[in-house]
Amino acid sequence: MNEKSNRCWLLINRPISEPSEDDFEIRENPIPDLGKNQFLVKIIYLSVDPYMRGRMRDGASYAPPAALDEVMVGGAVGQIIKSNNDSYSEGKIVQGNFGWQEYAVSDGVGVNVVDTSLAPISTSLGVLGMPGLTAYFGLLEVGRPVLGETIVISAAAGAVGSVVGQIAKIKGCNVVGIAGGSEKCRYLEEELGFDYTIDYKSQLNISNALDSTCPKGIDIYFDNVGGAILDEVLNHINLGARIPICGMISEYNLSEPQLVPRPTRALLVNRARMQGLLVWDWVERRQEGIEQMARWIKEGKLHYKEDILEGIDKAPEAFLKLFKGQNFGKQIIKVGDLQ
Ligand SMILES: NC(=O)c1ccc[n+]([C@@H]2O[C@H](COP(=O)([O-])OP(=O)(O)OC[C@H]3O[C@@H](n4cnc5c(N)ncnc54)[C@H](OP(=O)(O)O)[C@@H]3O)[C@@H](O)[C@H]2O)c1
Incomplete structure (x- = not known):
């Protein structure tokens, strides 16, 4: 185990109506060592999205519910800081379902390498995500x-x-x-x-x-x-x-x-x-959508706005803002800095 800690938000309760900050609990876990083909991602930006309310519910849907006492599900973008996987080298920026935490271990399943030439990396959670x-x-x-x-x-x-x-x-x-x-x-x-x-x-x-x-x-x-x-x-x-x-x-x-x-x-x-x-349903055409929208951004035809809160401790607060209309633009949390 590494001596550095990994702050994570766990889902600890399934709300019946309005969710609250009490439905989540922050915990400090050690950063695990990497296994074969795994890499370690330092999260830079974390996304909160309305669909997460559905994941807090138990029952059939298009995706399984988030598990209680586990790291809350969510998309994030971060930098690979250690790697045992030749396809995901150190320094690369990657986006995936890394959850509400500061560091994530992955083997690359469901992970996308972010093209940093298109736009700032936060857009991989918003307009280009x-x-x-x-x-x-x-x-x-x-x-x-x-x-x-x-x-x-x-x-x-x-x-x-x-x-x-x-x-x-x-x-x-x-x-x-x-x-x-x-x-x-x-x-x-x-x-x-x-x-x-x-x-x-x-x-x-x-x-x-x-x-x-x-x-x-x-x-x-x-x-x-x-x-x-x-x-x-x-x-x-x-x-x-x-x-x-x-x-x-x-x-x-x-x-x-x-x-x-x-x-x-x-x-x-x-x-x-x-x-x-x-x-x-259009996952196979993801690249087409990203490239077209990036072109429109460069041509000044597509604008975007981000609402960024600082610090992993703000994740539940940021999530709850969505249901009160308090976010103005894509709600994101800045969790760490690039190395
Ligand atoms: N089907 C899919 O694949 C898919 C993918 C992504 C998102 N979505 C859905 O798309 C919708 C928008 O998501 P988003 O990420 O773009 O969120 P968002 O619009 O950035 O944030 C949520 C917004 O919803 C509005 N809202 C909240 N409670 C409301 C209420 N009771 N009545 C009317 N408006 C309310 C608020 O705006 P105001 O200040 O204007 O009220 C709030 O800012 C959500 O329903 C989400 O679940 C679906």
Whole structure:
């Protein structure tokens, strides 16, 4: 064992409704020695993402639950500082599901080497990582935008939504973002070029707001939040509308499912298509998405914002911010420095 310690956050409780900092516990573990073909990663940035709320729950989903009393699951990017694996040499920057900890041991399974020439390495957790790829493939493959169409995006100022809106602009759509608060709405219109925004926290009548911002109806609704906003948008969709179901963050902390109107009538009348999506469905095309988005960043067509908290001790706090809309941009935690 190495004398240096590895601070880790463990999941110690499965919340029924709102998660809290008490659901996690920090522990200092020794850094284990490396086995055959293994390498040691010093984590530089750690990602917190809404999907982690689902992993805290027990039960069937698209991925197994995070285990209790084990290091909390999560994506991270770091530097290899020791290696017994010829394909992963010391100094390389790698991204993978390394968990909420300062050091991770890996054998390379599920690990991606980060091309540091494209953008700062933190982007491998955001615009050039899982959220950006979700936006790219979710919009282009499920939303299928067409020049002149109207798209509405919820959680529009977030990691996924902000990229969806900008790609939709590149494709020539009229883009309407729904976000919480005037600062986020101003950012979307003034810095990202959204045509209109709806501040759902101050706009009590979402239906009126959709009428005035989408006079020709809605062709694509990229849904990140579910709940009442989805119900309302369905009353405004056009013939042949596409509704990529990316997430439902407004429902993640509910202990009981809500009783709501069924969406089937709106889908039938409009011959509309509502389709769930999972970013991993396009894992084989990951490089294509990264290269295209990196090109758009270089051309000044795609902008990104990161909200970075300092220190591994901030991981639960950073995670909880997501459910209160307190993150402004991709929520990341800076855990260490490059060597
Ligand atoms: N299907 C996939 O493969 C996939 C992959 C990545 C992410 N996702 C999903 O995409 C969605 C966005 O993820 P992200 O990483 O981009 O997060 P994010 O938007 O950066 O952060 C979450 C945002 O959700 C909004 N929010 C929180 N509670 C809300 C509520 N009750 N009602 C309405 N909005 C609420 C907040 O924005 P406001 O301040 O605007 O309220 C908050 O900032 C999530 O649902 C996530 O699970 C899916």
